[in-house]
Structures are given as C-alpha cells and as structure tokens.
Amino acid sequence: MIIEIDxxxxxxxxxxxxxxxxxxxxxxxxxxxxxxxISDIPNVFCRLHNFEHILFDSKIKVDFVIDTDTDRIYTPSY
Structure with missing residues (x-):
C-alpha cells in the first residue's frame, strides 16, 4: 500500500x-x-509502523492521502 502524507x-x-x-x-x-x-510525522510514522519512504512522484497512484493540515484521510480519485 502507498500513502501520501501531504x-x-x-x-x-x-x-x-x-x-x-x-x-x-x-x-x-x-x-x-x-x-x-508536524514535518516529522512521516519519519515517526515509518519508525512506528514499519513503513518506508519512497521517492515522491506526483504520477504515482496512492491508496490514501493523509492531510496533516486538516487531519483528513481520504482516497484520491484518479
């Protein structure tokens, strides 16, 4: 699964x-x-839950987006 933290x-x-x-x-x-x-969330999230960073590419389709400004989690529509 791929998630974007935005x-x-x-x-x-x-x-x-x-x-x-x-x-x-x-x-x-x-x-x-x-x-x-708030900018440390990706690193802490990875350490806690065994996720890994991948190179950011806006063309990659993600399963969920976590918006750290609003704490909203949603599935993007492509």
Whole structure:
C-alpha cells in the first residue's frame, strides 16, 4: 500500500503493509501524538509502523492521502 502524507511545507510517499482507513487513522494519530514538529510525522510514522519512504512522484497512484493540515484521510480519485 502507498500513502501520501501531504502538509503545507512537506509531502512524502510511504509504502507498507496494507491496512484499512480506520487502522490508518489510528496509526496516524499515534505518530502525531509523538511528534512536536508536524514535518516529522512521516519519519515517526515509518519508525512506528514499519513503513518506508519512497521517492515522491506526483504520477504515482496512492491508496490514501493523509492531510496533516486538516487531519483528513481520504482516497484520491484518479
């Protein structure tokens, strides 16, 4: 599964084990709780949940987008 973490000052693509939107929300909230800087969320998320960074490419189709500005998680439409 590929997720995009999208924020005002950062964008990251992460890959890891497939999960539901509800599980992803829980994982995101855990990572957010442990960070002081919102830009650190991708790194903390990866360490906590065994995800890996991949090179950002806007052409890659992702399963979910996590918007760190609004805490919204959604499935993009292509």
């Amino acid at each position: 924020g005002y000052l950062h964008q990251a693509l992460l890959t890891g084990k497939k999960c539901t939107k509800k599980q992803l929300k829980q994982k995101y909230l855990e990572a957010k709780e442990l960070t002081y800087e």
